[in-house]
Amino acid sequence: MTAALDIAALRAQFPALALKDVSVTAEPGQVTCILGRNGTGKTSLMRAISGRQGISGGRITWEG
Numbered sequence: 811m812t813a814a815l816d817i818a819a820l821r822a823q824f825p826a827l828a829l830k831d832v833s834v835t836a837e838p839g840q841v842t843c844i845l846g847r848n849g850t851g852k853t854s855l856m857r858a859i860s861g862r863q864g865i866s867g868g869r870i871t872w873e874g
Contacts, residue, residue, distance in 0.1 A: 812874045814838045820858060820868035828854040832868070 815836040836842040
């Protein structure tokens with residue numbers, strides 16, 4: 811089965827480094843949750859996934 815969302819070695823900075831080598835896989839039919847304290851990059855990750863912020867490295871793949 812192909813992952814619904816596959817993120818590999820994602821890097822993002824705007825302007826400071828916000829995400830460094832983040833990898834996440836979300837499988838169809840399962841719940842995937844991103845948890846963390848304030849300032850750990852949760853919102854930055856969601857903005858990068860949605861295309862609202864650019865990425866400086868890595869790969870985001872949606873449904874293959």
